[in-house]
Amino acid sequence: MRVPKAGAMAVVVGLALTATGCGGDEGPKGTLSIGIKFDQPGVGLRETGGVFSGFDVDVATYIAKELGYKPEQIEFKKVDSSDRELLLQYNEVKFVAASYSISDKRKEKVDFAGPYFTAHQDLLVRADDNTITKAEDLNNRKLCSVSGSTSASNVKEKLAPKASLLELGGYSECVIALQDGQADAMTTDNSILAGYAAQKANAGKFKLVGLSLSNESYGIGVKKGNKELVDKINAALKKMVADGSWDAAVKKNFGPAYRSEPAPQITTGS
Structure with a gap:
């Protein structure tokens, strides 16, 4: 989201004025606001009727439970990639679980717990297409x-310079283009691709090639300086892996198209 400087200031001021205790430091008797994506099947999705689903949703709900909150106390708030740091800074959310890749640049603005998932850039192709087995096949x-x-x-700059790029407004549009034969493959994190492939409407239509064109470590973002919360979330993530809930969430949300791998080692916190 690009806004003029004056508009950006208005956004900041507005968030500061409207920030409430929902994302603050109240105890488990209050409401816990958590930032997630609303438009990523299998990761974070707001479905018809206001029901939330996805791996990030399951992870966030588990963490909330370990922090003492019941499901009915959770308030999921939509976050875009461009405003995750801002929502944390102004206490609009307590933490963010939204395919949030840990990076040195982001760590300058927020703290991270985790990682809790390792995503890899992959390709999604039609289930009956056996001609694309590596990125170079996209030439x-x-x-x-x-x-x-x-x-x-x-992909285009490093692996398939002769590939033709079809750039659309959203991943859902790419899925339609792939289904209709207007594209031969689509690319992003394998978690997102697997989520689309696992949707009931797409059952049996697509498959992941199974590449690792990049590595993205998803972390839980918290307000800068809240080391205590980072440690509590890390403890919850370790417990989620140990009791089998993490594996169950992976299988439920990413389906058979996803090639499962173990949970990553937690490298943040004390």
Whole structure:
């Protein structure tokens, strides 16, 4: 989201004025606000009727339970990639679980717990297409991704310079293009691709090629300086892995198209 400087200031001021205790430091008797994606099947999705589903939702709900909150006390708030740090800074959410890759640049603004999942850039193709088994096979083929995607440019610049890029407004549009034959593959994190493949409406239509074109460590973002919360979340993540809930959430949300791998080692916190 790009806004003029004056508009950006208005956003900041507005968030500061409207920030409430929902994302603050009240005890388990209050409401816990958690930032998630609303438009990523299998990861974070707001379904018809206001029901939330996805791996990030299951992880966030488990963490909330370990912090003492019941499911009915959770308030999920929509976050876009561009405003995750801002929502944490102004206490609009207590933590963010939204396919939030840990990076040195982001760690300058927020603290992270985890990682709790390792995603890899992959390709999604039609289930009956056996001609694409590596990125180089996309030469003289059409690759779909969202506008401005670093995933698509990574493939074209480094692996398949003769690929034709189809840039659309959202991943759902790429799935339709792939289904209709307007694209030969789509690319982004394998977690997102597996989520789309696992949707009931897409059963049996698509498959992941199974590549690891990049590695993305998903972390739980918290307000800068809240080391106590980082340690509590890390403890919850370790317990989720130990009791089998993490594996169950992976299988439920990513389906048979996803090639499962173990939970990553937690490297943040004390």
